[in-house]
Amino acid sequence: MEDYKKIIDRNYLMLLHSEDQIFGSLSEKFSDKLQLEERKKLPLIEQDLKSLDMENRKASGELSFSNENEALGAMYVIEGSTLGGNVIAKQLSKTEGFDDVTFNFFGCYRENTGFMWKNFKEVIDNEVSEKNYDEVLSGAKKLYAFLLNVR
Template identity: 40%
Template sequence: MLSNYLKEKTANYHNEIETKLESNKLFDGTFSDGNYYKMLQVNHQFLKVYENAIKNFLTTKDIDVLAQTNFDKTALIEKDLQELNLNNLTFETEANLSNRAEAFGALYVIEGSMLGGNVIAKTLKKYPNLEHKSFNYFGHYGENLGQSWKTFLAYINEEFTTEEELNQVFEGAKKAYEDLISFA
């Protein structure tokens, strides 16, 4: 099953980005506003590089089946940056996706980060300087997050079944993680 394959093959990348963004500080009470700001800026740059590239490979069926998926998270994160009076970071990078399978690998990274984002938003609301912030990006799925993620996983498990497709989806996830890590 592709989703299990991706989880196993990308675990090191996932751990590396969490380390670079110091996500562990969320749970020991040492996470700062600066950590949150960096997390937003890094994710903003990542979305700016990947969202349109991914959309270029999606079919009408993809968009219909994944109707719960928000394919414009850049606008949400830009609202958060504006609310916090933060500048957008700029990197000279383009997504190097070659096909639909790789695009779904990158989308796996984006959608998977929403699971952690929900926890981040709930935790940060406990911080006095952030308790009244909107968390448009990290909290936008709200109570629909679980169902959206399950739908996404079920769809990629149905759509990409050959060994070649598994490798292509992983390659897209790998490229996305490597860029995300380089932005941090």
């Protein structure tokens, strides 16, 4: 359970310092095509914190994205984690000691996980030109580095 709490804490700090910034960096075109309102995860992980009797807190690191493509790269990391998160939630829900865990964050899309990932991937594939791939990759690297170093 303590390892799970650490994972939730790190993901909470990552979302706290990135989600609004990512969504605010995206044009209306991406907002509509990606259905951003349905992709908000910060309120879900805050519910998980509460159910685990954990405190909301601030991170010690800084995180910023230079442009829309970097924001999309960071979003790729978050959306990609929903695929594994769904599997984690299913497995842990069968584990002793996890009976009362809510899995709001890891199970965010429930049975729609595949659809939401496919939608995200299609939009990225169709709307991001190859000349911008380096910027997308830069955003993904920034978010991974933040997640690995956040305390």
